[in-house]
Amino acid sequence: MAQTAKKQSAATVEVIQGTIARRIFYNAENGYCVLAVDVGDLTGELGGDAKMSGHMASIREGDEYRFTGRWVTHPKYGDQFKFDSAELLLPTGAAGLAKHLSNITSGVGIVKAKKIVEALGEDALEKLKTNPEILDTNPGLSFLTTEQKNDIILDLTLNSVHAELAALICRDGIGPGMVAKIYNKYGADSVKMVKENPFVLADEVWGVGFLKADAIAQAVGIEPNSPYRVEAALNYTLQEAANEGHVFLQPNDIVTKLIGRKGLIEASGVEIADVAAANQRLIDDSRCVRDGDAVYAKDLYIAECTVAEAIKRLLSQDAQHMPDFGDLLYDAEREAKIEYETNQRLAITVALSSGISVITGGPGTGKTTVLNAICKIYAQSFPDNELYLCAPTGRAAKRMSETTGREARTIHRLLRYNPAYGGFEFGSDNPLNGPGLIIVDEASMIDIELMADLLMATDEHQVILVGDIDQLPSVGPGSVLRDCINSGIVPTVRLEYNYRQAGGSKISEYANLVCQGIIPQLVSVGDFEYAPVEDADQAVEVIKGLVMAARADGLGLMDFQVLAPMHRGSAGVKNLNDVIREMVNPKQEGKQELGWYRLGDKVMVIKNNYQLGVFNGDLGIVTAIDKGKLFVNFGDFTQEFATEHLELLTLAYASTIHKSQGSEFPLVIMPIVNQHYIMLQRNLIYTGMTRAKKRLVLVGDERAVKRAVHNNRIEQRWSMLAERIRGGAEKDDN
Numbered sequence: 001m002a003q004t005a006k007k008q009s010a011a012t013v014e015v016i017q018g019t020i021a022r023r024i025f026y027n028a029e030n031g032y033c034v035l036a037v038d039v040g041d042l043t044g045e046l047g048g049d050a051k052m053s054g055h056m057a058s059i060r061e062g063d064e065y066r067f068t069g070r071w072v073t074h075p076k077y078g079d080q081f082k083f084d085s086a087e088l089l090l091p092t093g094a095a096g097l098a099k100h101l102s103n104i105t106s107g108v109g110i111v112k113a114k115k116i117v118e119a120l121g122e123d124a125l126e127k128l129k130t131n132p133e134i135l136d137t138n139p140g141l142s143f144l145t146t147e148q149k150n151d152i153i154l155d156l157t158l159n160s161v162h163a164e165l166a167a168l169i170c171r172d173g174i175g176p177g178m179v180a181k182i183y184n185k186y187g188a189d190s191v192k193m194v195k196e197n198p199f200v201l202a203d204e205v206w207g208v209g210f211l212k213a214d215a216i217a218q219a220v221g222i223e224p225n226s227p228y229r230v231e232a233a234l235n236y237t238l239q240e241a242a243n244e245g246h247v248f249l250q251p252n253d254i255v256t257k258l259i260g261r262k263g264l265i266e267a268s269g270v271e272i273a274d275v276a277a278a279n280q281r282l283i284d285d286s287r288c289v290r291d292g293d294a295v296y297a298k299d300l301y302i303a304e305c306t307v308a309e310a311i312k313r314l315l316s317q318d319a320q321h322m323p324d325f326g327d328l329l330y331d332a333e334r335e336a337k338i339e340y341e342t343n344q345r346l347a348i349t350v351a352l353s354s355g356i357s358v359i360t361g362g363p364g365t366g367k368t369t370v371l372n373a374i375c376k377i378y379a380q381s382f383p384d385n386e387l388y389l390c391a392p393t394g395r396a397a398k399r400m401s402e403t404t405g406r407e408a409r410t411i412h413r414l415l416r417y418n419p420a421y422g423g424f425e426f427g428s429d430n431p432l433n434g435p436g437l438i439i440v441d442e443a444s445m446i447d448i449e450l451m452a453d454l455l456m457a458t459d460e461h462q463v464i465l466v467g468d469i470d471q472l473p474s475v476g477p478g479s480v481l482r483d484c485i486n487s488g489i490v491p492t493v494r495l496e497y498n499y500r501q502a503g504g505s506k507i508s509e510y511a512n513l514v515c516q517g518i519i520p521q522l523v524s525v526g527d528f529e530y531a532p533v534e535d536a537d538q539a540v541e542v543i544k545g546l547v548m549a550a551r552a553d554g555l556g557l558m559d560f561q562v563l564a565p566m567h568r569g570s571a572g573v574k575n576l577n578d579v580i581r582e583m584v585n586p587k588q589e590g591k592q593e594l595g596w597y598r599l600g601d602k603v604m605v606i607k608n609n610y611q612l613g614v615f616n617g618d619l620g621i622v623t624a625i626d627k628g629k630l631f632v633n634f635g636d637f638t639q640e641f642a643t644e645h646l647e648l649l650t651l652a653y654a655s656t657i658h659k660s661q662g663s664e665f666p667l668v669i670m671p672i673v674n675q676h677y678i679m680l681q682r683n684l685i686y687t688g689m690t691r692a693k694k695r696l697v698l699v700g701d702e703r704a705v706k707r708a709v710h711n712n713r714i715e716q717r718w719s720m721l722a723e724r725i726r727g728g729a730e731k732d733d734n
Helices: 094-104 110-120 124-130 146-169 176-196 198-204 210-220 227-243 251-259 272-284 298-316 325-336 342-353 367-381 394-404 411-415 448-456 480-486 506-515 536-552 573-584 643-648 674-679 682-689 702-710 721-726
Strands: 014-026 032-038 049-055 064-074 078-089 288-291 294-297 356-360 386-391 436-440 461-467 492-494 528-532 560-564 602-605 619-626 629-633 638-642 649-651 654-656 665-672 692-700
Touching (some): 014 078, 094 110, 110 124, 146 176, 176 198, 198 210, 227 251, 227 272, 227 288, 227 294, 251 272, 288 298, 298 356, 298 448, 298 461, 298 721, 325 342, 342 356, 342 367, 342 461, 356 367, 356 480, 367 386, 367 394, 367 461, 386 411, 480 721, 506 528, 506 682, 536 560, 536 692, 560 573, 573 649, 573 654, 638 643, 665 682, 665 702, 674 702, 692 702
Parallel strands (some): 356 461, 356 492, 386 436, 560 665
Antiparallel strands (some): 032 049, 064 078, 288 294, 602 619, 619 629
């Protein structure tokens, strides 16, 4: 029976031993629980059962624990013992041991458990933990199969380690699922590893970033100025900079972000010298590179250098000669029944005569016309050569196929990611078949790492980058298209807006005006509609009406998209997703759900996962939920997501304009109101407008629209690609 203890003051740390009598409450997401624990003859008004609260990975009535914590008084629920740690105690007595062993071990029932205890004695569990080989050497255990022996050791270890690990690390945001991930990675060494340096979790366990690792570190008593913590914080800062589009950071920025006012580890006793020492350790460990006044994560440094060297290689190679180019250009023009503009002719000529080139322009500038001419002329001139068409996203690749009549693939599928060895099949050691021409559409979306992967797979190829430089830059690090243009070395042709080739589209015309800083006439005309609103709440009501009208007109979930500048606020993505979802896919009794998602939900992938073959920005519909798995149809394939992969997804009835890059939708509904003030800029509203294929509804506050159009600020991204292409940066060996 449990040992006795007396309730003392709330400030006193106590150790209380007791048996779980009943589970009152349990949150499976973070392991928080409220328990009724039999603590014997503990004095006081609570009698023999004490109410306890804390975090545990799993709860089994009848298990005995040693709890460490403090007494607190809850204003509603009264006195309870709030524990910080819970140590699972091994039962005593033959009957208790046998019951415990049968409870925790798969494949071993109570009869076999009793035989094990008879053979090993009342210290059976301790013997099994310290000397697992006893299962093979004790003749009294010959009745056990090899599989049962393995299960006993595995389950004993897992049960003990899970319990101790959960008591150590379970907090808000860190639940039993994380305990399982850590155990699956480190096994019996999990507790030892977490106590010594929990920051390695951020690099080695999927789903654990610095912030969660730091919370675990605080729980296990790691010092705030620990070198491990400074290194991890610096590494995290570089990762976050990449998420903001930067390829590197300057030392002063790193210091500010770490220990400046409101820095990541501010007020932790860390000095500038400590940050510098951590940086040097990361360099020594090949996780970081210092190149002049730039500090890179190693992978991004390699990617930037790789892209620069590949571009210089492509620039130095001669394009294949086309003796009949003039005639072929004329034939393409005649077949298309169009007279090419001067810049269009120049773009076709430059692209086909250069190792690498850029064609840029917005809607209505004739990019598709130029693209079709290039494909036709190249295919006629070199029928035996390869002609690769690709784009960063599946929707962009599909659109490319539709406009050219030729097969187009995502860059990832072109290079063939192979999960068996964690990389692309095509690369520097195995380039794409050639000679050939590679045309990349929506090139403004390509980040520095994806560009490196693509260019490493080139050999006897010409490369044409086609994109709109006035759109938002890539979601990932770098600004590859802009840097190529700004280098002054990569041949570039900018196509100009052409009313005739825009086909009378007001969307294209107004987007062109916005690009020039001119506010278009805010009235509904043609394929452009303007719905004036006074504030964000009114915008939400208007959007609800537009969505219902779209559904009544027969538009499917993939045929319209609500695009907002930011996540927060009533007219932000999060709230709009909730509102629209309850209109088009409400919660119903019997409708299958998994986690946050329902059957029929429209979802988006928010992080590349090569093993699953899904990538940032992919849109799909939840078509089935079965046995703890979510099945999402992405148009040309269906992918299953286990529970642990649900964090790759988000609802997508509404999305940010950033996330919509590379996609087009028949109908785009875009709120632009003063609530979005901090995000309002020209390239943002321009990008949103150009996502609309047939109809654009701008739900706007005129003041907010004016602010967005007049704000031509382009956020600087730290990158040295342009300088490296020009040869102005020396390569560092670190």
